[in-house]
Amino acid sequence: MSANKGKIGVLIEEHFDPTEYLRFNEYFPKQGYQVEYLSHLWGNTELRFGSNPEGEKVDHFVTVSTEVNDVNLLDYKGILLIGGYAMDRLRYESKPMPGEPNKAPAVEFLRRAMDPVNQGKLKIGTICHSLWLFCAAPELIRGRKVTCAHNIICDMVNAGAEVVYGDEGTTNLVIDGGLITGKHPGMVDEFMVAFVQELEKM
Numbered sequence: 688m689s690a691n692k693g694k695i696g697v698l699i700e701e702h703f704d705p706t707e708y709l710r711f712n713e714y715f716p717k718q719g720y721q722v723e724y725l726s727h728l729w730g731n732t733e734l735r736f737g738s739n740p741e742g743e744k745v746d747h748f749v750t751v752s753t754e755v756n757d758v759n760l761l762d763y764k765g766i767l768l769i770g771g772y773a774m775d776r777l778r779y780e781s782k783p784m785p786g787e788p789n790k791a792p793a794v795e796f797l798r799r800a801m802d803p804v805n806q807g808k809l810k811i812g813t814i815c816h817s818l819w820l821f822c823a824a825p826e827l828i829r830g831r832k833v834t835c836a837h838n839i840i841c842d843m844v845n846a847g848a849e850v851v852y853g854d855e856g857t858t859n860l861v862i863d864g865g866l867i868t869g870k871h872p873g874m875v876d877e878f879m880v881a882f883v884q885e886l887e888k889m
Contacts, residue, residue, distance in 0.1 A: 692719035692886075693764040698755070698793060698820070699724045702772035705738035705747045706872040707814060711767065714879045720886075725758055726751045727777065727792040739771045755796045760809060764886050766800050770815030770836075770872060778823035789823035801827045808889065812882045814869035822846050832863040834870050 695715055699708075715722050728734050728751065738747040760766075768774055777793035797820055800811055813821075815836045821828040822842050829847030834857045843850050851858045859874045860867070860881055867885055869878030 694721045694723050694762060695765045695767060695886075696723050696725045696753075696758065696763045697767045697769055698774070698777060698796075698817075699726055699736060699749060699751060699769050700773035700776040701736045702739050702776065703736060703749075703769045704771035704773075704815060704872050705741070707770050707875050708738060708747055708749065710875045710879065711769070714876070715883070718883050720764065720883070723753060723763075724749055724751045725753045725755050725796075727756070728752075728754045736773075756792050758796065760800060763809065764889070765810040765812060765882065767812045767882070768814070768817035768820055770817045772816065774817045774820035778820055791823065793820060794823045797821070797827060798824055810865050810867060810882065810885045810889070812867045812869070812878070814875065814878055815871045818843060818848075818868065821848075831866055832861050833866070833868040834858050834861045835868065836871050 697711060711722055726734065733750055733752040735748055735750045737745040778789060778791050780789055780791045800809060816839055818833060818835050818839060819842065825846040831848050832851050833843055833848045834851050835843055837856050840850055840857065851861045857870050859870045860877055862881065862885065867882050869875065
């Protein structure tokens with residue numbers, strides 16, 4: 688199927704999850720959506736990022752040429768935050784100041800995407816560790832229902848989110864308004880199906 692339903696922007700950086708990367712590239716175009724990768728490029732026209740290594744080998748790379756500072760949110764149907772350690776890297780600030788909120792470009796982008804003005808037009812999806820980006824702007828996640836990998840439950844609780852549990856720890860999938868959260872790469876297919884269903888309700 689040709690990608691004619693619009694674009695899904697995926698925030699990415701070094702050490703992204705390879706399972707999610709491969710499945711995003713396969714599934715969303717089949718549903719009619721173009722996948723475009725976004726990042727902070729540090730003044731470069733493009734940057735190349737590698738996935739989490741398996742053993743000592745990095746198997747997957749993506750070259751990104753879309754600067755997150757320049758993104759027009761109206762160009763996208765949805766925004767995904769990929770798992771792995773990518774979102775931890777994207778919350779890095781060059782010059783943090785005491786008492787000041789995090790102003791990393793990807794964090795400022797997330798604030799724009801989560802603005803109530805945009806939430807009726809844009810769905811946000813996170814999976815596994817990618818909720819880490821929200822920890823840099825906890826006002827965006829406070830009071831929201833989420834699921835996540837077990838090893839970042841503490842981060843979500845400290846940020847004020849309400850973590851939802853099932854029979855085996857955190858539940859696989861949570862939909863809270865325009866925010867869709869998935870537990871880990873093992874349920875990426877379920878997550879993607881739900882994300883597309885939410886996109887097509889708009």
